[in-house]
Structure formats: C-alpha cells, structure tokens
Amino acid sequence: MAQEASSSTSSKTISLKTGDGEIFEIEASAAKQMKTVQRLIDDLGDDITIPLHNVFSKELPKIIEYYKKDITGEITKDFEAEFVKDLNDDEVKVLFLAANYLDANKLFEFLSQNIADRLESKSVEYVRKYFGVENDFTPEEESKLREERAWSFRGIKEDE
C-alpha cells in the first residue's frame, strides 16, 4: 500500500498559483527542491493549488525550467551559462528574490554567484544602484572611507 502511494506521488504534478493569478504545473519531485512549496504541500496536501503570493508569472516558468533540468541531473555549466545569458540585471534580481522566497537552495546559490559575477569590479555607484541602496553617509564620511579603502582599489570596469 505504501509502495503504491509513493509511486503515485513521484509522477504527480503540483499546481502553483502565482501572485498575479496564473497557474503552473511542476513535478512533485521538483517541488521538493523548493522548501517553501514543500512545506505548503505537507500542510495542505498535494491536491490543492499552492498559492505563491510573492512569485509572479514572469519568473516562475524560468524557475520551473531550472528544476526540471535539475531532477533529471542535467544541470551543467553550459546549461547554467545559457540560463542567465539573456537575462538582464533586474531579471536576475527578481529570480534571486523568488529563489529566496521559495527557499530553493540550488538556484539561490547559483544566482548568488551570478549576481556576484555581475558586480565584479564595478563602481560603488553601480553597486548602490543595483542593490537599491540609499547613500546615507555625509560627503566627508564617504571620502574618508574611500581614502581608507584606497589600498584595495585596483581598477573599475566601465559601468554598463
């Protein structure tokens, strides 16, 4: 009896509903990789549509694509490079926040690395803009800090 139950869940699909009302299907084994989703499944059962308030229809398909590849064990460096190739900085950020919300560890790690790669050797202003940080230093404080850190500055890439 237990064996039957497990074989039925492995081919089962779960319905996910995005914050803007669209529904997507994923394999149950892919859903397992997203801890937030799995927790919801554990408590609500796998028959109902799982609501994801903070994930939207633009990014969820990309996430599903990633985990579809992951469960077949096909994630390679080439796949990952291709995955982020056409994404602009904002799109990567949105995916990152979604991966964080979904507690999807593998994707989260991969996107952390990708964001770090995009910020490599960029100027302070660029990084501020990217993270949406408001500069609350006084000009004197900031120039003092820059002076203190000058030993580390090696060269800055052109801001894109």
Next chain:
Amino acid sequence: MFEKKKIEEISSSSMVSIVHLPPHLSFERPPHKRINIDMISYLPDNVLNHILSFLSTEDAIKTSILSTKWRYLWTYLSVFDFYSIWPNRICSLLHEITTLIDKSNHHQIEIKRLTIRIPEPEVPLDAHKVASLVTSLLTLKIIDLQFRINGKEHLKTSCMLPRRFSPSYSLTKLHLHIGGYALHIPNGIHIQFPSLKTLNLSYATFENEESVEQFFSGFPVLEELTLYHCYWLFMDHITIAISTLRMLTIHVDPYSLNDCNDNEEMSLKIDCVNLLSLTCISDPTIQFVIVKPPTSLLDAYIAFSLHSTEQYMEYAAEYVSRCAVGLLSGLASVKSLTLSEGTFIEPPDIDDHFHLLPKFHNLTHLCLHLETNFFTRKSFMQFLLRCPKLEVLAFPLGYYTFKDNDDWALIPLPCCFKSSLKKLHITNFDGFACEIQFVEFFLENATVLEEFQISLSCSRRSKYNSKNLADLKNRFVGMGSCDIQFRSSEYEIKTYLSCEKCCFTYVF
C-alpha cells in the same frame, strides 16, 4: 478563514525570512504589483553576506561605502584575501587588518581563512610592527593563514618572532613569506603549534643549529613542510626531525650559501621516517643525510645545480657524486624517482660510489630530467640493475651517453627489461648511428614493452625531423614487441609535463 491564515503563517515561517517592507513603501504598493527589485537591500544581512562571499575581498570591502548599513557587513565574511598593488598604501591595508584582528579577538567575527599579500614597500616597514602583527595573526582563531611581504631589502632590522607565545589552537595551515630574509627564528624559541598540519616558510633566517631543532619540535602534528630559500646562518649541521611529516620540500638558494659557508662539509639531516614525498632542490655541496630511511616513500624529486663552477672546481666531482649517492641511499623505498638538473656533474665514477646505492625494491617510475644526462651507458645499466621492478623509464640521450667503450654490453641485463618495463620514453634523439644502436638494444631486450616514445631533438645537428620521419620509422619496423611513437621536438616539453608524476610546479 482559518485555512487562509494558516497559509500565511506557513509562508512567513520559511527559513530565509520574507522581505518586510518598511511602512512608507508598503502603502504605495498595490498588493498585486510585482516585487520591487529594490527589495534586495532589505534582505537580511546573512543573505546579503552570502552574495558578498562570492565576491573578491576587494569588491566585498567596497560595499562598506554603499551605506551605513553596509559599512561592516563585509567583516562577517569568513574568507579574506587582502592583496594590494600600491606600495604607498600599505599602512592603510595594515590598519584594515588590525581592525579585523580586534573584531576577531572580541569575538564579534570569526575568520576562517586569511590571506595577506603585501607588495614591496616603498618605505621600509617598522620591523617591530611587522613582528607584532605576525604574532597577533598567529594567535587569531583562524584555520588558514597566509602572510606575505614581497621584496628584498625593506626591513631595516630583522623581524624577530617572540621566543614564547601560544599560537592558536585552530591554525592548521600557515604560509609565512617575509622577503629579505628578515624573519628571524631566534635561539631559545619555544612555540607550540598544536594543530598545524601544513607549513610553508620562505626566507626565514635561523639563528643557529639549536634554534632549528627548537623550532621544529613545536609542531606535534605537522604533515607538510616547505622550506624555501631559508637562511642557515653559519651552520654546518642542520637537523629536521619531525616524525609526523609526510611531505617535505626543501629549496635552498645557492647564493645564500656563498657568504657564510666556507666549510664544504655542510650537512642537512632529515629524520622523518613517515615521509611519503621528498623534494630537494639545492646546491650539490650540501650533504643531505637521511637519518632514518622512510619505509614507504612514494615519490622523490631531486634537482641539484651548481651555480659557481670556479668555486667548486676544487671539490672533486666525486664529492658531488658522493653527496648524490648518499642521499639516494636513504631513499631505497621510493616508488617514483625524478632526478633533475645537475644531480651528477660528471659521469659518476661507478667504481667508487655506485656500490653504495641501495636496491630500489619499489621503484616503478624513473624519470631523468637532466639537462645533460651524465650517465654513460655503463653507469645507466648499473643503475637499472638496482631497479628490479621498474615499469616506466624516461631519459634523454646526451653527450656522455656514448662516452664509454663497448664493454657496457658486458653488464648483465637488468631484470626489469624482461619482467616489468612497460613504458619507455627517450628524448633528445639526434639519429646518430650509436643512438639508433641503443634504441635497437631496447627493442631487442625490453620484451614486455607496451609503449615506446622517442622525442626528436631540436638541435641543428639532428639528422631527423618531421620531414624524414618515415625513414626513421622504417628502420625499426618489425623489431620489438611494440611500435615506436615518434614525436618531433615541439612536443618534448609537453611530454615531460604530461608524465603524471613529473609535473612539478613551484609556486611560492
């Protein structure tokens, strides 16, 4: 109603907390609108730090200028690589490091790995400050420390380690490189490194023979030791006795010997019975003495090179042979042996010294990278007689190879030829008659050979090149148990490096 609440509870209890928008923003945003991408900076610190951990230390430190919230975020990383290319900004770099040290000592942060690479200073550094910095780094609760100051002449006085202090219990890997031979290991030193497994010491100066012994007795679990260009001040006999040691690399700067060692009988005793790997790059006039032969040595790489021929002319070449043979006789258990550069400076006088060579019972892999192969056919065969299990052999043909007379053929055939020799690689092949004869000798006698490579020499006198290779191949058709693969000279270096046990690279 109840169900809906439950969903929200579950959603908000996920491991990495959901972003909580500050009040002034949440009113502006209608609930069905997309996540505002500015929300990244409101993520909890540990998530932001996670991104920082993928950045270089240089980029991570820059985030301290983003805003007051970000000012000290980078200090919570656990791996740092401080590297500066500005010789005039070393003070601010050191100041930064001191701040980190303070934070660590106050248990505010936990550093796991710290690498500091300082360029050659413009202005000489204060030796006391450097000494106290090194001491405080060694007492930090970290696992891996690399501290490096480049340059030759930049400390006015020597930087002396304190005689007694307690390095951290967690330190497992240490790399200390203070250029200019400025780091002094004093007599009476008594420092215990309870967990240190790997030590790489460059340009350290040992005060006397006792300081060497005292220093190395402070490493109860050391497994890997590299001594690069260390200075042995007026010492005749140095002893390195560490029973836990598995890997030892000694690289002696020959120029460091000229000033202070007039005595030709300088000896370096190695007492490490559990050694698995030995690398010895030195001047051949230092006698290396293996006090207790290691019982299961896996590999040994020996490269002696003479730097001043005039000075050493008075040392009979036989003295150099004696040193080489002396070292080799302590390595009888070795499985893979590479002899490089000028390990022998003249054809070793086999009547005098070769009988001192032990039988290399475990030797399966022998590689001669000698610039000029000083083995004559006779001495070569005598050497191979002592390698009954040899499987892989690589050697160059050279000036001395054919300098003996034909009685080399009277030497009994080494038994490895018919029982174990599987791979053979001969390099620097010019194509002279005597060389062809030598190749035929191998083809006839190495009956279990599976792979035979010959690399053509690139010299002008060479008779063969890629154009008339076919002629050369035809000469050997039908001989021996395997085909010969010929490589033209461009491949010569590559094939050395691809020989898996011989690709030594030294990165200091």
